[in-house]
Structures are given as structure tokens and as C-alpha cells.
Amino acid sequence: MKVKIELFGAARDFSEQNLLEFDLDQKSTVKDIRKKIIQYLDEKFNGNENYKKIVNSSAFCTEKNNIVSDNYKITNNEKIGIIPPIGGG
Template sequence: MKIKVRLFGAFRNYGNGSLLEVELDPGATVAALREALRVHVKEPRLLSDSAFADETAVLIDAQVLRDGTTVAVLPPVCGG
């Protein structure tokens, strides 16, 4: 199945602009997507510290993804 991944912040350096398409097995989870993105993202800590969200909610690693879903990868931020 194909998952569209929207990239923000530091992740824009790893995709074609702000969007990346990843092929996953049917029934794959957010954790599987996170692992698949390691091929593209050369900073493992950045990937492991980031949140994943769909159009309505922040997703947990156990969340099963559907074909055609668009997922945003939200890098950690800090401020004050």
C-alpha cells in the first residue's frame, strides 16, 4: 500500500520538497512507517523523537495505516 508522507522542518531535506511516498505492506502500522523512513532520514534520533499525525489526530506507533493515507511527520520543537 502507498502512504503519502508530508515533511516539515528538518525533514524537508530528505524528501522531494515537502512530500514523500512510501510503499508498505497492507496492515502496516505507524511503527513500520517510522522504520521505512530510516532509508530516507539519516538522523535516527530525529525520526524517533518525531510525532506522526493524520488529518485528525496524532498517531501512536501501533496505529494501523490505510492505503492512500497521508501522514505528517512532525519534528520535535522547543521554544520559550
């Protein structure tokens, strides 16, 4: 199934389109999306550790702006957002 990942904050550096698209197995979860993004970062950015930290510390949300856990089951053609932690001073 196809899933689109909207990139917010520091995660926008992952793609020029502010969006990633992956094919996932049916019954995939947000945890599977984290793994898929890290695989993508390993290939595209030579395993950039800072980018991986962003993925591992980010929250994910649905199109309705609901924060979801790693156990959230993804549906076909669903759009999920990755929301990195915000730092400021």
C-alpha cells in the first residue's frame, strides 16, 4: 500500500518536496514507517546520525492532526505527518 509522509520542521531536509512516499505492507504501523524512513536516510544521506535522531524522537500525526503512537495501523493511501521536536531559545 502507498503511504505519504508529510515532512515538518527539521524533517523537511529529508526531501526537496517536503514529502516522502513509501510502499508498505498491509497492516503496517507507525513503527514500520520509522524503520522505512531510517532505511531511506541510510541510502540517501549515508546514514546521517542527526537525521536518524530526528526520526527516532519525532511524533507522528494523522491528516486530522491527531498524534498517533508507534502501534497505530496505517491505511492505504493515508497521509501521515512527521513532527520533529522543536527547539528554541
